[in-house]
Amino acid sequence: MHKGTRIIAFIAVFLIIATMPFLANHGQASADPEVSLDTPAVNEMPVKQCIEPLQDMRSEHMQILDSWRDRVVREGQTTYVNSVGQPYEMSLDETCLSCHSNREQFCDSCHSYSGVDVYCWSCHDGASNNSNGGVE
Amino acid sequence: MKIGLPLLAVVALAALAWLGCEYLRLQVLFGVVLPYLALLLFLVGFVYRVVLWGRSAVPFNITTTCGQQKSLPWVKHDRLENPSSTTGAIGRMILEVLLFRSLFRNLRTEKRGARISFGSAKWLWLGGLVFHWSLLVVLLRHLRLFLEPVPVVISGIGAVDGMFQIGVPVLFLTDITILAALAFLFARRVLAPRIRYLSLPADYFPLLLLLGVVISGILMRYAFKVDMLQVKEMMLGLASLHPQLSMSAGSALYVHIFLVSVLFAYFPWSKLMHAGGIFLSPTRNMPNNSRQVRHINPWNYPVQVHSYVEYEDEYREKMRKVGLPLDKEG
Numbered sequence: 064m065h066k067g068t069r070i071i072a073f074i075a076v077f078l079i080i081a082t083m084p085f086l087a088n089h090g091q092a093s094a095d096p097e098v099s100l101d102t103p104a105v106n107e108m109p110v111k112q113c114i115e116p117l118q119d120m121r122s123e124h125m126q127i128l129d130s131w132r133d134r135v136v137r138e139g140q141t142t143y144v145n146s147v148g149q150p151y152e153m154s155l156d157e158t159c160l161s162c163h164s165n166r167e168q169f170c171d172s173c174h175s176y177s178g179v180d181v182y183c184w185s186c187h188d189g190a191s192n193n194s195n196g197g198v199e
Numbered sequence: 200m201k202i203g204l205p206l207l208a209v210v211a212l213a214a215l216a217w218l219g220c221e222y223l224r225l226q227v228l229f230g231v232v233l234p235y236l237a238l239l240l241f242l243v244g245f246v247y248r249v250v251l252w253g254r255s256a257v258p259f260n261i262t263t264t265c266g267q268q269k270s271l272p273w274v275k276h277d278r279l280e281n282p283s284s285t286t287g288a289i290g291r292m293i294l295e296v297l298l299f300r301s302l303f304r305n306l307r308t309e310k311r312g313a314r315i316s317f318g319s320a321k322w323l324w325l326g327g328l329v330f331h332w333s334l335l336v337v338l339l340r341h342l343r344l345f346l347e348p349v350p351v352v353i354s355g356i357g358a359v360d361g362m363f364q365i366g367v368p369v370l371f372l373t374d375i376t377i378l379a380a381l382a383f384l385f386a387r388r389v390l391a392p393r394i395r396y397l398s399l400p401a402d403y404f405p406l407l408l409l410l411g412v413v414i415s416g417i418l419m420r421y422a423f424k425v426d427m428l429q430v431k432e433m434m435l436g437l438a439s440l441h442p443q444l445s446m447s448a449g450s451a452l453y454v455h456i457f458l459v460s461v462l463f464a465y466f467p468w469s470k471l472m473h474a475g476g477i478f479l480s481p482t483r484n485m486p487n488n489s490r491q492v493r494h495i496n497p498w499n500y501p502v503q504v505h506s507y508v509e510y511e512d513e514y515r516e517k518m519r520k521v522g523l524p525l526d527k528e529g
Contacts, residue, residue: 065497070253073478074246081242084345088439094347095432122424129367177427178343180358180369 096176099168104161114145114158128155128183155187202389205404209411209458216457220450229453230433231442237460244467245475252479258496262288262487265304269488281487288486295483299328323387330380333373336360337416340371344434374417381410405471408462415455423451 079086105111113120115127127143131153134140143153152158163169174181219225266277282288294300307320340357343349361369385406388398419425429445430452436443466472478484511518511526518525 065253065257067253070249074249077245077249077475078242081245084342084434084438085440087346088435091347091439096428121426125367173428175349176347177431178349178354178357179427180354180361182364 096172097168098172099165100163101168102162102164104164108162113162114143114149114151116146119146125181128159131155155183201398201400202403205400205407208404209407212408212461213411213415213454213458216454217450220453224446226444226446226453229457230444231437233460234437234456237464241463241466245472248467248472249475249479252476256496256498257481257485258498260485260487260489260494261481262485263301263482264487268490283488283491284486288484292478292483296477299324299331301483302327322383326380326383326387329376330384333377333380336373337371337377340373344431345438347431347435368420374413374420377413378410378417381406381413385410401470405462405465405469408458408465412455412458412462415451415458419449419451419455423449425449425452 100111115123120127131143134143135153141153143151145151160166170181170183173179216229220229262282264281266280267275268281269276269283276283278287279291279294282291291300302324303321305320305323307318309316309318336356339353340360342353343357346353357371360371360373363370363372385403388394388402388406425448426445429448432443433445433448462471466474508526515525515527
């Protein structure tokens with residue numbers, strides 16, 4: 064092969080780039096993130112139920128929060144009525160974080176695992192601005 | 200027909216994955232077996248094609264030159280358009296790969312009356328550049344699903360890509376640009392009569408397949424809502440060679456994975472292989488140094504020559520008899 068060294072070097076570089084995820088994960092057992100519901104407020108609940116059914120919360124929580132923000136800030140509404148007719152205050156700090164007072168173990172564990180860059184915390188201080196006092 | 204067949208193929212492939220996962224529960228096939236098989240075909244095919252090109256003959260120095268060759272010291276040498284050294288050739292190659300400089304020189308030729316006129320035609324260059332850069336950013340963004348912890352660079356790219364924070368999940372700019380660029384490249388083939396005449400199913404299929412991949416990915420993010428946690432667990436499983444399946448991740452994910460698998464498997468055996476071929480183009484990867492270094496065809500076989508000295512030695516007596524001039528009086 065003419066200029067065989069260069070061809071082989073090219074192939075080697077290609078293979079390293081193309082199999083990069085395999086090389087990076089070699090021999091690593093993937094650790095699933097721990098999503099913790101272990102907070103005082105959740106533990107006190109007789110039925111562990113979020114404002115909407117679990118499956119909807121999993122897939123739609125970002126849209127709910129986004130629409131809450133728009134409705135509170137732009138339209139001045141403050142009450143959210145869920146799918147079974149129960150009212151909740153539309154507030155990340157007062158409603159969500161009063162139960163899920165463990166931001167690091169609840170919100171952040173999934174978001175950092177799946178590489179989602181949320182910008183909630185650029186305004187909200189999820190660690191201390193919480194009236195329920197679940198977190199120091 | 201030339202569009203219909205590839206379109207049908209892409210729709211059928213997507214439908215196959217959807218039906219296979221939704222009704223036949225073939226997640227193992229579409230989520231593990233076929234992705235691995237596709238990657239294997241991609242790697243083997245890519246290396247095979249490169250080796251094949253590496254073994255083919257380059258008998259001449261055929262660099263394309265678009266500028267002043269290195270000459271006398273007072274003649275300004277165009278180092279990038281007419282590289283005289285390997286470094287210059289590498290520089291030109293890098294710019295070619297990153298900026299498509301030769302396509303920037305694309306011209307439109309038209310006959311106006313009796314005259315032929317040339318005009319600049321930059322749309323293909325722009326569309327191609329936007330598509331390729333968007334694809335690179337999209338690929339890099341996807342690494343967040345394959346690496347744990349997610350490197351800062353990768354999440355940084357995602358943050359910049361979604362910097363306008365439009366909607367939730369945040370709209371990625373490259374989703375828009377790749378879709379727009381692919382739509383443009385497709386429309387160009389369909390709407391420009393001369394390009395439509397030249398286009399073959401092998402031109403439409405990769406375009407439509409890429410559109411299928413992009414659309415299925417966007418739908419997965421906004422409409423079908425696959426569970427990101429399960430997706431990441433699955434991708435990490437694939438990447439660490441300990442595949443773990445999620446049967447509940449939603450068939451949209453499998454459609455996306457299957458179309459990507461088809462793209463990877465198809466890649467080395469199609470025109471998409473220009474990704475590797477660009478580096479092996481003799482017109483682009485050789486320095487134009489034919490006046491400094493003699494380019495010897497490495498495939499030259501030893502030729503038996505009969506030099507004039509030998510010829511004269513052989514026929515000296517006969518030549519002398521008929522009075523022909525001789526170099527050496529033997």
